[in-house]
Amino acid sequence: MSTLPQIDPATATGAAAEALTDVRKALGSVPNMAKAMANSPALLKGWLALSGALNGGVLPAAVRQRLSIATAEYNRCEYCLSAHTYLAAHVSKVDAQEIELARDAESADPHTAALLALSDAIARGRGVVDDAALKEARAAGVTDAEIAEVVGNLALNILTNYFNILADVDNDWPVAVVPNEHA
Structure with a gap:
């Protein structure tokens, strides 16, 4: 059982809703990790930004x-x-x-x-x-x-x-x- 609640993208509001929408756009779905990270939209956005930046790097x-x-x-x-x-x-x-x-x-x-x-x-x-x-x-x-x-x-x-x-x-x-x- 998760120690942090998973924020449901369908009922999320504010910055959490925005961040979860960004995850869906980037990944095509919203994994449970992202739903839990949405407790801190800043963390979720930071993870998504770093992940996206490294996806465009030199490592395949x-x-x-x-x-x-x-x-x-x-x-x-x-x-x-x-x-x-x-x-x-x-x-x-x-x-x-x-x-x-x-x-x-x-x-x-x-x-x-x-x-x-x-x-x-x-x-x-x-x-x-x-x-x-x-x-x-x-x-x-x-x-x-x-x-x-x-x-x-x-x-x-x-x-x-x-x-x-x-x-x-x-x-x-x-x-x-x-x-x-x-x-």
Whole structure:
């Protein structure tokens, strides 16, 4: 049971109604996370704006989905892991093996693997990354723009992971099970 109410787009008013309408326009539907975020229209608008901006960046959707999967796995966010597993497979057309590898911040593609490893290092180091990790990423062809967007995507994913965990948002995606935290 969600710890924050889900604002119904049909009965929402004011800024919440506007933000939920923007979500429907951008995504074609309003997921439960957005309904819960609508308790703070500022948060919902901020999430949508950052997400939209990064969608127009240099990282392709299939890579962004894998970054999202890796971060959700690390943070043990079932909602986000479920959403991004679904979106990776059905929208970005990432194959099942790559989705499974992404859960461990890995990829068979060297460039994508370097992006995932960098994101994982940033998350685990809480922003502190040694020179070797950056050199490895650059050696794999990762650009400065990609490094910057990895940080942006990580921030976006941590936002949604923490929000969904805290709010215990009802999962409206096919469930992807997160590992037992004691395993």
